[in-house]
Amino acid sequence: MKITSVLFDSQMGKNWSISRSPTKYDILLLVINGKITYTLGDTVIPLQRGDGLFISAGTMRSAVTDPTDPHQMFSVHFNDSTEIDIPLLAGGDHRFIRTISFDYLKQRFSLLYDCWIGQMPCYEIISKGIMLEILGIVQRELMSKQHPTSKQSLAMHIQQYIVKHYREPIRLSELAQHVDRTPNYISSVFKEVTGRTPVEYLHQVRITSAREMLLNTDMTIKEISDYLGYCDQTYFNYIYKKNIGYPPTSTPKRGMKQAAE
Incomplete structure (x- = not known):
């Protein structure tokens, strides 16, 4: 796995949007406040606080924030080259995630963001470790949907x-x-x-x-x-x-x- 960027969208204006274009990398995002709507191919996916979304590389996507409740979210752009079997990363062009452990995931995304922008010694190795933990938690939560x-x-x-x-x-x-x-x-x-x-x-x-x-x-x-x-x-x-x-x-x-x- 190679992380290319870790972003935090904060204080988005009501006119914020992403034009329709193919994604260059895999993306995993978590909405922590407000609302945003993604269009992936022909599928419209509204997201709000606590929602996550995985988008695979090459997916045609566009996005627009809710002008009455602009979003805040973390997003990680990365190449999937890990030898670890993570079904989430092989499940098609996208996967919606209704998080169970939102507060903990928010903390891990925040820690990953700080580590990435701080660029202290070994930050890439530490960032990869945090990202693998996040992916593991998300995969476990998707599997937990099988519980009664x-x-x-x-x-x-x-x-x-x-x-x-x-x-x-x-x-x-x-x-x-x-x-x-x-x-x-x-x-x-x-x-x-x-x-x-x-x-x-x-x-x-x-x-x-x-x-x-x-x-x-x-x-x-x-x-x-x-x-x-x-x-x-x-x-x-x-x-x-x-x-x-x-x-x-x-x-x-x-x-x-x-x-x-």
């Missing part, structure tokens, strides 16, 4: 509850009571569908929020730790490094750059 609808619905309800209450202390027993199931059952089903436990997902949501605040606000690490419900900053630092790969003190301030796809 009842299990998908249960996992979604748990996710929604965590996202709404992530700053509060959340116990597994509380989640179980919320969906009227046993703690062991919801933990098993949630991991089966999403690939992680409810507690791991809670930490991921918190750390995603922490990273955004470190990048884009003047809050101190302690203030962020307290805000997110970590009473022990040392533990917060440990969880942050475990999820991001480096400690919060190594997270640089930055303003997301606007990039046209």
Whole structure:
């Protein structure tokens, strides 16, 4: 695999569009805000927050943002030369993805973007590793659609509850009571569908929020730790490094750059 560019479309004007043309590379994108509509061949695909899309090289595509709700999205352009079998990359000219682990994928795309534009030593190797993880997660989520609808619905309800209450202390027993199931059952089903436990997902949501605040606000690490419900900053630092790969003190301030796809 060779990544050619990692882009972040931010603050798109209401007249933003891409003219109809063939794609030069494979593209994987994730919409994080707003709405955008792609036309691939003769197929019209509306996308909104939480939606992903894979477009294979050579596909005729055009796109237009929603003038009333302009989009924000990450996109990665790459050549598929990996020896790893990833069915997503061999499934035709495009594949729509309704993400399950949106917050975590958003974090990984954001980390990939920062790594790519930072161009620190070995950035290409690290970027490739992050991209392979993203592709693996997306492929797993596509495969999880094979799970019974009842299990998908249960996992979604748990996710929604965590996202709404992530700053509060959340116990597994509380989640179980919320969906009227046993703690062991919801933990098993949630991991089966999403690939992680409810507690791991809670930490991921918190750390995603922490990273955004470190990048884009003047809050101190302690203030962020307290805000997110970590009473022990040392533990917060440990969880942050475990999820991001480096400690919060190594997270640089930055303003997301606007990039046209």
